Structures are given as C-alpha cells and as structure tokens.
Amino acid sequence: MIEAVDTYLKKLKNWKTELTTLRQLILDCGLEETFKWKHPCYTDAGKNIVIIHEFKEYCGMSFFKGALLKDPAGILIQPTENVQAARQIRFTDLSQIIELQATLKDYINEAIAIERAGKTIQKKKTSDFPLPEELTLKFNEDPAFKKAFYNLTPGRQKGYLLHFAQPKQSQTRTSRIVKNRERILDGFGFNDCTCGLSKRKPNCDGSHKELLNSN
Numbered sequence: 001m002i003e004a005v006d007t008y009l010k011k012l013k014n015w016k017t018e019l020t021t022l023r024q025l026i027l028d029c030g031l032e033e034t035f036k037w038k039h040p041c042y043t044d045a046g047k048n049i050v051i052i053h054e055f056k057e058y059c060g061m062s063f064f065k066g067a068l069l070k071d072p073a074g075i076l077i078q079p080t081e082n083v084q085a086a087r088q089i090r091f092t093d094l095s096q097i098i099e100l101q102a103t104l105k106d107y108i109n110e111a112i113a114i115e116r117a118g119k120t121i122q123k124k125k126t127s128d129f130p131l132p133e134e135l136t137l138k139f140n141e142d143p144a145f146k147k148a149f150y151n152l153t154p155g156r157q158k159g160y161l162l163h164f165a166q167p168k169q170s171q172t173r174t175s176r177i178v179k180n181r182e183r184i185l186d187g188f189g190f191n192d193c194t195c196g197l198s199k200r201k202p203n204c205d206g207s208h209k210e211l212l213n214s215n
Helices: 003-011 016-027 094-099 101-116 133-141 143-151 154-165 170-179 181-185 207-214
Strands: 032-036 039-044 047-054 059-063 087-091
Touching (some): 003 016, 003 039, 016 032, 016 059, 133 170, 143 154, 170 181
C-alpha cells in the first residue's frame, strides 16, 4: 500500500468503502499498488493490469486488456464504442462487490496471466476508420488542409476522425471540421495544447492557467 492511495481514499466523499474494499481485494491477488492518472493503479512486473475509479453514479475497476478476458459472468462493460482494449466492471453498492469477490479475483488472475503471456489486442489502424463525407468534401476544396491532416501522426488523425464522425447531424460534423482546421494546419492534435504556455506540451496540463493568473 502506498501513501498516495491512502490520501486519495481519505478525500473521497462517495464510494470510499467500496473502493477500499476493491483495493484490498486486488492486493490479495498479489499486484503492486501504484498511483497513476490520479487513481489507484495495480501492476504486475511494471505492467498495468487494473485501475479503480469513482464516478458520480458508480464506482468500478477497469482492466487495461479487458477485451481479452473471457467474461463468463457477463459483467464487463465497454466504456464507449471507441474504446478497444479496456473493459470496466461497475458497482453501485458494496453488496455487489462482496457478492462477486470470488469472480473478481478470477478475472484479476486471468488478467495477470494474459499480461504474463504477452498477449496483445489487435487495435484498429487509422485507415480502418472511415472518413466522414463532410471531411472528404473539405479535402477536395482545400488540398493544403488535406496534406496537413495526413502529415499528422496516426493517433492524431484517429482522434480527429472520431471527433468529426460523432455528431448525427451533417451540419454539426461540418462545423467541427471547420473549427479545427487551423489546429490541423498548425500540426496540432485534437487534445494538444496550443496556448504555448504549457509545461508539458503537447498535452495541456492546465499549467498555463497558473501562468496567466500570475501576470
């Protein structure tokens, strides 16, 4: 057990008992406790296995390679349709965790075995994601925009494709493309920091807000 996790649990207003129970259950499986992405994360030989987290309406545990688990109990949830590897188990009451203790340990042990066996998930390539029709039209109108898009890294391209394709209305999809045109021309990804003040570019960590407030 590490101090950062103790502090995290003490500050929780909701789900404290549930996550404390999950913490002990996971540790009983022999995993090493760390603190990543502001949440308790559990590893085996340095490899991420499972992380526990809280949300407004539920708490849960997420397996980093959950898509490879057999899931005989049918309790794994794909967080969103675009999440390829991770799978969640959600809880709204302590009794659910207690009832599933043996099953949860089986899932954790299977996840450990999967990681130790070196199994990987075949993720979709950027080329597997279809181009929205509105983006194709913009590419035809603006060759420089098209060139800038394909000069982005595959991960940045995928991020934009998911963002552009999400709305159901064509007008909204077009609006998103137009809004992000300059970012793409400048070589930035959808989540990259463009303020020029972040200490952790390209991802904006919010540090620019402190700098701006101090001026």
